[in-house]
Amino acid sequence: MSEFRSGLPPLAALAAQALGWPPEAFWRATPAELATALGPVTPTAQGMARGDLESMMERDPDG
Numbered sequence: 001m002s003e004f005r006s007g008l009p010p011l012a013a014l015a016a017q018a019l020g021w022p023p024e025a026f027w028r029a030t031p032a033e034l035a036t037a038l039g040p041v042t043p044t045a046q047g048m049a050r051g052d053l054e055s056m057m058e059r060d061p062d063g
Contacts, residue, residue, distance in 0.1 A: 014038070 011034070015021040019037055021029075029037070 012023065012026050015026045015029070015034060015037075016023070021037075026034075
């Protein structure tokens with residue numbers, strides 16, 4: 001149980017910073033609601049390929 005409690009301040013801070021939730025919104029939320037609001041924990045898409053980036057830079061050199 002102490003491991004769970006020690007994780008609460010970082011989760012509350014994350015909810016406040018990333019979601020703009022005030023403390024009462026964090027405490028009313030279920031773990032499932034918090035997970036859904038934060039989205040996937042691991043990236044689902046890959047970054048841009050180098051060739052795609054170079055093509056974009058050629059088309060619009062001024063950025």
